[in-house]
Amino acid sequence: MIESHLPAYIALTFVLFSVLIPAFGLWRSELSHPIAVLGGGIAAGFSLFGFIDVINDGSIRYFFGGWEPPVGIEFVYDGLSAFFVLVINAVAFFVLIHSHHISKREFPGKEMPYYSLAMLMMLGFNGMIMTGDLFNLYVFLEIASLAGYALIAIGDRPAPYAAFRYLIIGTAGGTLYLLGVGFMYTVTGTLNIIDMAAMLPMLYESNAVFAALILMIVGIGVKAALFPMHGWLPDSYTYASSSSTALIAPIGTKVAAYILFRIILWLFGIEITDAVAPISYFVGVLACIGILYGSIMAIAQSEMKRMLAYSSISQIGYIIMGLSLANPWGFAGALLHVLNHAIMKACLFMISGQLRLKEGHSDISRFDDGYRKKYPWTMTYFTIAAISMIGLPPLAGFFSKWYLALGTIDNSNWLFLAVILISSLLNAVYFFRVLEKVYMMDPSKGQKEPTDAKRDEASASMLWPTGILALSLIVIGFANAVIVGVLLDIFPM
Amino acid sequence: MKIMLDFFLGHYAYWFVIILLCIGAYGILFKKNLIKKTIGLAVLQISVVLYFVSIASKWDATVTVMDPDIPLDQVANYLNPLPHTLMLTAIVVGVATLGVAFTLLIAIYNRYETLDEEELIDKIQ
Numbered sequence: 001m002i003e004s005h006l007p008a009y010i011a012l013t014f015v016l017f018s019v020l021i022p023a024f025g026l027w028r029s030e031l032s033h034p035i036a037v038l039g040g041g042i043a044a045g046f047s048l049f050g051f052i053d054v055i056n057d058g059s060i061r062y063f064f065g066g067w068e069p070p071v072g073i074e075f076v077y078d079g080l081s082a083f084f085v086l087v088i089n090a091v092a093f094f095v096l097i098h099s100h101h102i103s104k105r106e107f108p109g110k111e112m113p114y115y116s117l118a119m120l121m122m123l124g125f126n127g128m129i130m131t132g133d134l135f136n137l138y139v140f141l142e143i144a145s146l147a148g149y150a151l152i153a154i155g156d157r158p159a160p161y162a163a164f165r166y167l168i169i170g171t172a173g174g175t176l177y178l179l180g181v182g183f184m185y186t187v188t189g190t191l192n193i194i195d196m197a198a199m200l201p202m203l204y205e206s207n208a209v210f211a212a213l214i215l216m217i218v219g220i221g222v223k224a225a226l227f228p229m230h231g232w233l234p235d236s237y238t239y240a241s242s243s244s245t246a247l248i249a250p251i252g253t254k255v256a257a258y259i260l261f262r263i264i265l266w267l268f269g270i271e272i273t274d275a276v277a278p279i280s281y282f283v284g285v286l287a288c289i290g291i292l293y294g295s296i297m298a299i300a301q302s303e304m305k306r307m308l309a310y311s312s313i314s315q316i317g318y319i320i321m322g323l324s325l326a327n328p329w330g331f332a333g334a335l336l337h338v339l340n341h342a343i344m345k346a347c348l349f350m351i352s353g354q355l356r357l358k359e360g361h362s363d364i365s366r367f368d369d370g371y372r373k374k375y376p377w378t379m380t381y382f383t384i385a386a387i388s389m390i391g392l393p394p395l396a397g398f399f400s401k402w403y404l405a406l407g408t409i410d411n412s413n414w415l416f417l418a419v420i421l422i423s424s425l426l427n428a429v430y431f432f433r434v435l436e437k438v439y440m441m442d443p444s445k446g447q448k449e450p451t452d453a454k455r456d457e458a459s460a461s462m463l464w465p466t467g468i469l470a471l472s473l474i475v476i477g478f479a480n481a482v483i484v485g486v487l488l489d490i491f492p493m
Numbered sequence: 494m495k496i497m498l499d500f501f502l503g504h505y506a507y508w509f510v511i512i513l514l515c516i517g518a519y520g521i522l523f524k525k526n527l528i529k530k531t532i533g534l535a536v537l538q539i540s541v542v543l544y545f546v547s548i549a550s551k552w553d554a555t556v557t558v559m560d561p562d563i564p565l566d567q568v569a570n571y572l573n574p575l576p577h578t579l580m581l582t583a584i585v586v587g588v589a590t591l592g593v594a595f596t597l598l599i600a601i602y603n604r605y606e607t608l609d610e611e612e613l614i615d616k617i618q
Binding site (some may be wrong): 135136139146149150153157158160161163164166168171172175178179182184186330 | 518521527530531534537538541543544548575576582584586589592593594597598600601604605613617
């Protein structure tokens with residue numbers, strides 16, 4: 001009985017807790033963090049339960065008010081959406097636990113609105129993933145974006161300007177998406193994704209469908225930070241407070257990538273996408289440019305958060321490249337990379353937040369070899385996540401790149417394969433730079449051991465979430481065959 | 494010539510939408526003042542709202558309330574209400590976006606005392 005209502009429960013949990021947090025937070029401000037963690041935990045539990053249920057019993061379609069589509073609206077909880085909901089809710093749960101001390105330090109007295117907005121943003125993201133209706137997708141996109149702009153504006157001095165730029169670019173993208181939805185509505189007369197997908201083969205090579213596809217890819221590409229539309233991302237992630245970045249960075253661009261998956265593979269299907277022009281190849285080339293651009297720019301940064309932000313642009317490129325390959329290996333690699341990158345990026349941004357809390361900065365050029373004495377566990381987790389980002393076996397990052405590479409070989413697409421290999425080397429450059437600072441002795445200081453460094457590890461509420469995420473990278477690495485087996489079943493063709 | 498003219502006049506609502514879309518995009522891309530950028534954004538959103546409104550408008554058709562004189566087999570005589578109702582939501586979203594945008598502008602002005610983009614970038618660096 002509970003299963004058939006599960007999609008609605010996940011969304012309702014976030015609505016309920018976004019209201020509960022102000023209700024209790026006005027009474028006792030310190031209650032807002034535990035309530036937010038509770039909300040995130042309940043939602044993560046529901047998503048885990050739902051994912052297992054979908055794997056065993058097939059997808060769930062929840063009709064609101066019992067009205068069947070195309071008249072009514074619905075939540076579609078199939079393999080793809082169950083997977084994404086599980087990934088984002090699980091990561092958000094750990095990030096919410098971790099944000100306790102950072103929120104007290106970076107924006108004291110504003111915890112209550114912060115957590116309430118975080119819940120609203122998660123509602124938007126979950127809604128975007130689960131909805132089966134293109135217009136509702138737009139509404140959820142705007143809910144998530146508006147909450148996201150506010151979360152980014154909490155932070156350093158230039159944060160409101162970064163958030164404003166994101167708002168202008170992001171809303172323009174959302175508006176273009178809406179125009180694309182309008183085109184699709186005029187030619188099909190429906191907004192339901194499943195219903196529309198059934199009609200589209202009749203509109204093969206239609207100009208309106210082609211224009212709508214371009215508008216949707218551009219609009220959602222802004223949110224996903226696909227290469228030429230990435231301009232908002234580095235500033236936003238750098239200036240936003242550490243806990244906001246750790247929440248938005250692993251989740252936001254993934255959800256946009258999910259919409260591209262849904263639109264290109266489910267709604268249009270790869271044949272209609274490529275009917276007029278080779279759109280999927282073009283998107284793949286943009287993703288490749290983004291991969292190389294993000295990696296090269298990341299090498300040039302000395303601020304750790306900015307380096308990680310550019311690395312995000314590069315990593316989202318892998319996911320979209322896997323989508324553009326449109327074969328089972330590329331698809332499985334891209335989805336596995338969604339999971340891996342969400343965990344790795346959350347872990348790395350949480351560590352940058354820990355360092356900011358302890359040291360007051362996260363400037364790589366000022367890191368020294370005392371860090372491994374002061375923060376032995378933090379640096380261990382950083383090393384695991386960094387090595388996974390580079391893609392060394394047996395960590396999780398290796399396997400997603402491996403399956404992506406298999407996908408490129410399957411399509412005989414040697415350009416994309418070369419990009420994956422070159423980018424792995426570039427990743428190694430910018431992460432080993434940090435590891436070198438932390439683990440190698442500084443030759444200019446001579447042979448003496450750093451004596452002033454005492455052990456000063458971050459508190460347990462920050463270490464445990466980072467540690468669990470880092471360890472899960474190893475677990476995913478070993479369990480990759482099982483996960484990929486599940487993901488290959490999701491592939492629509 | 495006549496066909497051309499009919500094409501332009503017959504689609505005049507869409508030409509307005511295109512013009513508005515271009516004005517909005519111009520405001521976003523080229524205006525240096527952040528308030529003007531926000532106005533450009535509002536114009537861009539409204540152009541899409543007008544597009545949805547115009548695709549559902551129809552001459553000699555009535556509102557979507559069952560009329561005994563128009564039986565249901567002549568359903569083309571009723572307007573399609575869905576695009577208009579969708580736009581109610583889209584307008585609300587647009588208003589909320591403007592609210593957030595102006596809140597951010599107030600925060601920017603309080604911190605840097607300017608809303609000119611070039612001055613702002615100078616002050617941030």
